[in-house]
Amino acid sequence: MKISTLSVVCLGLALGIISPSALGQAEDSAPAAGPDLGSVLAKLDQVVAGLAKISEYLANLEKSTDGNARDKSLKSVASQLTDLNENTEALAKTLSGQADDSEAATGLLKELVALQGDAAKKAAQSTTPVKWEYKSIFGDSRVALEEEMNAFGKDGWEFFNITSFGRGSAAFARRPVK
Secondary structure (H helix, E strand, O other), X not given: OXXXXXXXXXXXXXXXXXXXXXXXXXXXXXXXXXXXXXXXXXXXXXXXXXXXXXXXXXXXXXXXXXXXXXXXXXXXXXXXXXXXXXXXXXXHHHHHHHHHHHHHHHXXXXXXXXXXXXXXXXXXXXXXXXOEEEEEEEEOOHHHHHHHHHHHHHOOOEEEEEEEEOOEEEXXXXXXXX
16 A cells, blocks of 8 residues: 555656646746747656656566555556656657747747848838930821831830821930939
8 A cells, every 4th residue: 555655646746747837837927929938848857857767666666566456556557657758758849849930930030020120121211213304206207206216215215105296296205314
């Protein structure tokens, strides 16, 4: 009876280390940017180390007892403790992966904020307005006007309006002042 009571007490202590209040407290104190899983991972490391010690202690007790009801109870507790140890280690690995993901996401968000800041600065900078020079040409025939427009187009003039009047046409062009 002494061995199984001791086993239950040790198991209770091990489970008490990762009580829901401890996990909730780590969650409540997390910054808004992302959860701080460092304290939870540290507690889980302590739990894993404690469970390993208890498993070793139970294994030694198991070897020293004879095959009776207490021995069966001890084996049952040892089996449950082994399962708990495996589950705790899996949880620690999962939380560790989430911590890495959280750090990567935080880095990405910082990079995005910096890029957005740079874009805002560029948008805020005043751009100098384009200065234009204008030209108008007149022609009696469509063919003559097109030839003249092509010649001006080669020099960088952009035609933005063509108007017909009477027997002729007028074309209006502009280009940036260099």
